[in-house]
Amino acid sequence: MSSQSFADLGVSEPVVRELSRRGFTEPFAVQRLVVADVLAGRDVLAQSPTGSGKTLAFGVPMVDRIAAGSRRPAALILAPTRELAGQIVDEIHGVAAARALSVAVVHGGVGLQKQAKLAARAHIVVATPGRLEDLLQRRDLTLEHVQMLVLDEADRMLDMGFKPAVDRIVAKVPKGRQTLFFSATLEGEAGRLAKAYTRDAKRHVHIPSSEHKVAVTHRFVHLDHDAKVGALVRELGDSERGRTLVFVRTKRGADRLVKRLGASSVPAVAMHGNKSQSQRQKALARFESGDVDTLVATDVAARGIDVAGITHVINFDAPGDRDAYVHRVGRTARAGKSGAGVSFVMPDQSHDMRKIAAGLGLTDEFDHGAPRGNGGSRPAHSGSRNGSPHSPRNGSHSPRNGSRGRSRRVK
Numbered sequence: 001m002s003s004q005s006f007a008d009l010g011v012s013e014p015v016v017r018e019l020s021r022r023g024f025t026e027p028f029a030v031q032r033l034v035v036a037d038v039l040a041g042r043d044v045l046a047q048s049p050t051g052s053g054k055t056l057a058f059g060v061p062m063v064d065r066i067a068a069g070s071r072r073p074a075a076l077i078l079a080p081t082r083e084l085a086g087q088i089v090d091e092i093h094g095v096a097a098a099r100a101l102s103v104a105v106v107h108g109g110v111g112l113q114k115q116a117k118l119a120a121r122a123h124i125v126v127a128t129p130g131r132l133e134d135l136l137q138r139r140d141l142t143l144e145h146v147q148m149l150v151l152d153e154a155d156r157m158l159d160m161g162f163k164p165a166v167d168r169i170v171a172k173v174p175k176g177r178q179t180l181f182f183s184a185t186l187e188g189e190a191g192r193l194a195k196a197y198t199r200d201a202k203r204h205v206h207i208p209s210s211e212h213k214v215a216v217t218h219r220f221v222h223l224d225h226d227a228k229v230g231a232l233v234r235e236l237g238d239s240e241r242g243r244t245l246v247f248v249r250t251k252r253g254a255d256r257l258v259k260r261l262g263a264s265s266v267p268a269v270a271m272h273g274n275k276s277q278s279q280r281q282k283a284l285a286r287f288e289s290g291d292v293d294t295l296v297a298t299d300v301a302a303r304g305i306d307v308a309g310i311t312h313v314i315n316f317d318a319p320g321d322r323d324a325y326v327h328r329v330g331r332t333a334r335a336g337k338s339g340a341g342v343s344f345v346m347p348d349q350s351h352d353m354r355k356i357a358a359g360l361g362l363t364d365e366f367d368h369g370a371p372r373g374n375g376g377s378r379p380a381h382s383g384s385r386n387g388s389p390h391s392p393r394n395g396s397h398s399p400r401n402g403s404r405g406r407s408r409r410v411k
Contacts, residue, residue, distance in 0.1 A: 003026065004027065005026060006060065009027060010036055010039045010064075011035065012064050015064060015095050015098050018094050018097075027053075028057075029206055030046065030057045030206045033046070034061075034204055035057060035061050037204075038061035038178075039065065041065070041178055042200075043179045043180070043181075043199055043200065044058075044180045044181065044201055044202050045186055046182045046204045046205075046206070047183060047185060047186045047206065048205075055087075055092065055152070056092070059088070059092035062075055062092075062124065065178075066148065068099065068100040068101060068123070070123060072122060073119065073122055073146060074124070074146060075147060075150070076125050076143060076146045076150070076169075076173065077124065077126040078149075078150065078157070078169065079127070079153065079157075080152075080153050080156040080157045081107075081128065082109060082280075083301075083305055084305075085107050086281075088152065089126050092124070102124070103122055103123070103124045106131050107128040108128065108131045109280075112135070112138075115135070116140035117140075119135065120141055129162045130162075133169065136172065145174075146173045146174060146177055147177055147178065148179075148180070149180070149197075150181075151180070154183040156184075160300075163193070166193075181197060181201070186203065216332065216338070216340065216341055217338075217339075217340045217341070218340075218341045218357075218360075218362050220342075220370070221344050222345050222369060222371055223344060228346075229261075232261070232316055235314060235342060236266050242293065242310065242311035243290070243295070243307060243309045243310045244295070244311065245297060245312070245313050245314070245331050245332070246268070246295065246313075246316050247299065248296060250298065250317075254271070254297060254301075255272075257296050257316065258270045258296050261296075268296050269286055270296045271295060271296070272300075272301045290309075299320075299328070302328070302331065313331050313341050315341070315342065315344060316344055318349045321356065322360060325356050345366075354366055
């Protein structure tokens with residue numbers, strides 16, 4: 001591993017001090033790849049796995065390239081969700097302040113006028129496409145002075161249908177800008193979009209080396225529908241787990257599951273699109289603080305969540321496809337930590353879930369403990385060595401206590 005420092009990459013002394021104060025003394029791999037090119041003024045395309053430190057990869061050089069006296073806003077960061085936008089602001093606020101720069105967030109669910117005033121005065125605006133277009137249409141904000149444009153999680157913006165809005169926004173940014181494009185993939189539509197928005201861009205693909213890959217233990221629990229809540233309660237009874245993110249399919253399902261967990265003396269909070277912004281922020285704050293260690297969420301609500309210490313992701317409801325599985329399980333094992341991805345599989349979902357597992361090289365994990373022949377399903381753990389996989393006392397929930405589930409990164 002390189003011992004290169006942020007200073008070696010050309011980062012200014014005030015920013016280096018702030019990073020050191022926060023405990024960041026050596027850059028992560030994606031930061032080592034990207035920072036120098038951004039500081040040199042180049043357009044950058046970066047593909048990097050979730051939890052790899054990409055926010056500081058663009059945030060650190062951005063604050064060094066913008067002068068405090070620049071006309072505002074001088075930089076625009078587009079993000080697919082309000083949660084991710086808020087987390088980006090939290091991550092870069094300190095390094096921006098070290099260079100006397102201000103940061104403002106723009107997203108729906110809160111008062112528009114106050115946001116507009118703060119954004120118009122800020123050096124850096126972090127925005128979701130929909131609310132930003134509202135401000136632009138009202139002429140509360142201009143993008144004519146933007147020197148740097150960042151598209152973060154660009155593939156998710158495409159998935160969520162934001163391409164037309166992003167196209168309109170990018171058209172309002174000066175053509176001579178510097179563009180940074182961060183995505184989980186640079187292929188297909190994301191790659192075409194990247195090419196359209198950038199000029200002579202430096203491309204970086206960050207794939208962790210085998211010795212530094214994070215360990216995710218993938219387990220598949222085969223069971224009938226009426227056994228799901230009981231199985232979840234037992235999973236959450238594992239004394240060794242940390243924060244746990246539970247995925248469900250619908251908003252109503254999230255609220256219903258929280259109530260059923262509460263009836264079993266398992267505290268949890270729900271986060272989904274029907275909640276107000278203040279309710280969503282309160283739920284996330286309780287989860288981040290550890291006041292409640294179980295968050296039940298839908299796919300859309302959970303996009304952009306980057307909370308430290310998530311040790312388990314549980315697919316209470318099956319993911320829709322391979323990409324959904326990867327994005328869900330990617331919420332754990334961040335920044336080199338280990339984690340567990342647990343998926344409940346009902347008989348009518350077995351075929352589709354097996355295809356997802358096979359596509360990720362997880363066939364052995366899926367088949368271990370699956371029903372044999374036509375004998376029907378049974379609530380078996382794919383990580384169990386003995387006959388009672390659901391008991392939190394036997395340690396089968398943790399790979400450190402005898403689990404046969406394999407630890408690997410999925411791509």
